[in-house]
Amino acid sequence: MDTFLDLLVGALYLSASYLLVTLGFAFIFYIGRVLDICFAGIYVWTGYAVWFIAINLGIALWIAIIAAIVLSGLLAWLTQIAVVWPMRNRGASSFVILVCTLGVMIGMEAIPSIIWGGEPRLARETSRIFTMGWITVPDIKIIAIVLALLVFFSVRYFLARTRTGMAMQAVGSNAEMARVVGIDIKKTCILAAVLGCVIGSVGAVIVSVDTGISPMTGFEAILIAFVCAILGGFGSFSGAAIGALIIGMVRVMSGWALSTLWQEFLVFFILFSLIAFRPRGIFGKKVWKAEV
């Protein structure tokens, strides 16, 4: 019973952090329709920012977290107006934009590597443990799960009930029509990207506090986001959440049933098989629509 609860909490925690990254990625990709890998670089910088402010500067953790998240929003906005939109306006193909943002990610991940090296950096020295009935669990896991649920339901509300959210769905589903109706594509996409990076960065903060941030974490995060997003169905935000839940469970169960070595392999094998045999995923429609 203990092991089961442990595994369950572990799986939910993993799903929660995957959910945050996947939702973040979903905002950028489903609405902007461009694979923007800067997300990974911003993710890494956010994680390092939390660590740097909290540990190196010795400022309270919660201030560090808020500062880091604000930083991520800023970086998202910067990369959008300095890199992504100039290229879009020039009519660059989606591959060129992808490769360019890959370059941005490579460069962004290089900088913490140069300054602080490749070892994982932990943003918190000790962690507080909760004991609930049968299980003992670090506080971060519970916080992560609660946060993820909050974020998910906020996103659902935002997309379905607010004007901006509906505009985003419109831009993602059919940008031409959205423009005809009078929606400002550029502003909407940039806002979506900022929102996406901010949500994803919450994931970075959690990683930084829990397991530690290292330069490669960003790219790993985006690959996981991609698996979950594809599994749930491209275009569906709720699908992304379900994908994250499934992958979290799969990861923990495979780690327990097989060895930890094969965990990673299994996730990538799922990604590979999905793209090869059912790129639509679970909730994806044959015609692309960005929807709640």
Next chain:
Amino acid sequence: MEYGLHILIMIGIYIILAVSYNVLIGFIGIFAICQAAFYGIGAYISALILLHLGWNFIPAMFLGMLGAAVISLSVGIPALRIHWDYMAIFSFAFQMIIYHLLMNLVGITRGPQGIAGIPKPELIGFTFSSRFSFLILTVVFVILVLVICRQIDRSPLGRVFRGIREDEVAIKSLGKNTTLYKVIAFAICGGLAAISGSLIAHYISYISPSQFTLSESLAILCMVGLGGIGNIWGALAGAVILIGIPELLRFLPIPSTMIGGIRQLIYGLALVLMMMFRQQGIIPERIGARQKE
């Protein structure tokens, strides 16, 4: 002097990787980013054959090339049905799968420990043990790969590749089996990359999965992107620049722990600047050659 030879050998190995990758990404325009996977497959197959079966390095290399070409089918065949945008991520998945297989199949590949003690290549009694002789060997293979790719470039095969890149439907309407051509492109790219794998295995006498990561694939992408997608000499130039410049950094007073990161920064910057301001790369694809036809 020894160090200079070392840089030249590494440049040679990466020229082969970049030029063969250019066939896939430049000629036929398939945006896969998994060259390091083929590189690694070639390295491991030839190393294992040499150590377990004791064959000469040429047949071992050849089998490595064959293995890489066959395994390229696993990413080439699904690729036919995949939308352009997904291709990059799909190839990342393939790359990671190969990496994890190399790491986890410890019984065959010895996992993270890697394979050590790979002997130097031997040919008709002569062993390429000195660095200079190995450089000559490398140059021979570089020339071979350059000739092969140049021939493809100018041949009807190359024209079909470029046609598929520009307008696949038009090529299909001419009766060409584009599926077959895509599979061939993958096989050529993977097979030639395996040559580099075999070379590096012999040169360093040690291989491990950490040499064949996604970062490595991204580095090769940077070389082709910088040098010029679609142009053989561009790919060559990209390899020379991106291997050469970080090596020159060693002469500056920079702590060696930083060199890896700075190299990465240079690669990233090169890619960003090229994609933003000069997509055709340093040496663009020649329009003149096409117009002549």
